[in-house]
Amino acid sequence: MQLQTQALSETELASLSPTLFFHARAQLALGMEQRRFKLLTALADHALAQGWRLRLQRIQAGAQEIAASAPQHLHIFMEDRGFYGPNIFHATPGYLRGFWFFDEIGNRNNSKQRLAHFSAPAVxxxxxxxxxxxxxxxxxxxxxxxxxxxxxxxxxxxxxxxxxxxxxxxxxxxxxxxxxxxxxxxxxxxxxxxxxxxxxxxxxxxxxxxxxxxxxxxxxxxxxxxxxxxxxxxxxxxxxxxxxxxxxxxxxxxxxxxxxxxxxxxxxxxxxxxxxxxxxxxxxxxxxxxxxxxxxxxWYLQDYCMRDRAEDLPRVLAAIHRRGYRLGDHLGQGFF
Missing domain, CATH: 3.40.50.2000 (Glycogen Phosphorylase B;)
Structure with a gap:
């Protein structure tokens, strides 16, 4: 993938076949280009194998709102702005090296962990x-x-x-x-x-x-x-x-x-x-x-974060499947 710098528009999204977008700033975009992030690289390879297109997009203001307008595509936002959309996930490196967020509402301070109840006796x-x-x-x-x-x-x-x-x-x-x-x-x-x-x-x-x-x-x-x-x-x-x-x-x-x-x-x-x-x-x-x-x-790292390894791809695909996308239904079950 090469970083696309032109602005994304609703008109363009409407014209594209199903596409998996990664939205990132310079440093994380370079990591994607160089395939340094094992988990997201595994996701990209899986999408290609399933007939989806890939696109690495430079972050732009209002991109989340534009992305949500075309639910036939999936978008991974690699920044910290919290946003909920039916076809949007958020992914950035976590607090400890080797752990990543893959979240439906945001990264780090805005991730769903912020809303979760922690019970030590349940661990x-x-x-x-x-x-x-x-x-x-x-x-x-x-x-x-x-x-x-x-x-x-x-x-x-x-x-x-x-x-x-x-x-x-x-x-x-x-x-x-x-x-x-x-x-x-x-x-x-x-x-x-x-x-x-x-x-x-x-x-x-x-x-x-x-x-x-x-x-x-x-x-x-x-x-x-x-x-x-x-x-x-x-x-x-x-x-x-x-x-x-x-x-x-x-x-x-x-x-x-x-x-x-x-x-x-x-x-x-x-x-x-x-x-x-x-x-x-x-x-x-x-x-x-x-x-x-x-x-x-x-509780935090095992239940709410992903490891940066291809072996955690099934957890990512399960999250995508729960949003109703066949891209995540890698076993072809048709239910979850």
Missing amino acids: PKRKAEAFFHSLSSEVIGQNRSKFKQPEAGQGGIEPGSLAFFAQDFGAPKYHRHFMTVPAMIEAAIAAKGARRLYIKPHPNQSLSELETLAGYDDPQNGVHVVVASIHDLLRACDVVLTLTSAVGFEAFLHRKPVILGGETDFWQNAVTLTNPERMAAAIETALAQDWPFEAFLY
């Missing part, structure tokens, strides 16, 4: 523990994260601390933050007591944002802006603080309680702070709970 305990052990050993043992990390084990992070993980200061486009990055940092400073507070900038932070974060560095008062590996910070800290960063999810692998400052789809296993003046109470609440980390990760 098979032994399976969850085995899954957790395997996953944490792999991710932590390889110092792995979504972004390349400094070498782990360099020390200098004091145990019993708070760890704040920054992200883009701008208001998110497709979900909500309940406070700004500076407001959450200042609330953490006010509430930290005798603990040290470590602030880690995001790898994609702008220069002006880095300058703002550097201004909080105050070692004499126990506030440190650091570039350490997230796993060193997660290993040492007592509580993890972030607005909606994926590191809040990665913290579960270290069995660390998390305080969020915005809307996420993993809020069921964290404290979500809506008023920064209540930070101290939120920290106390987070520390007081016995969080079911193993059960939550198993």
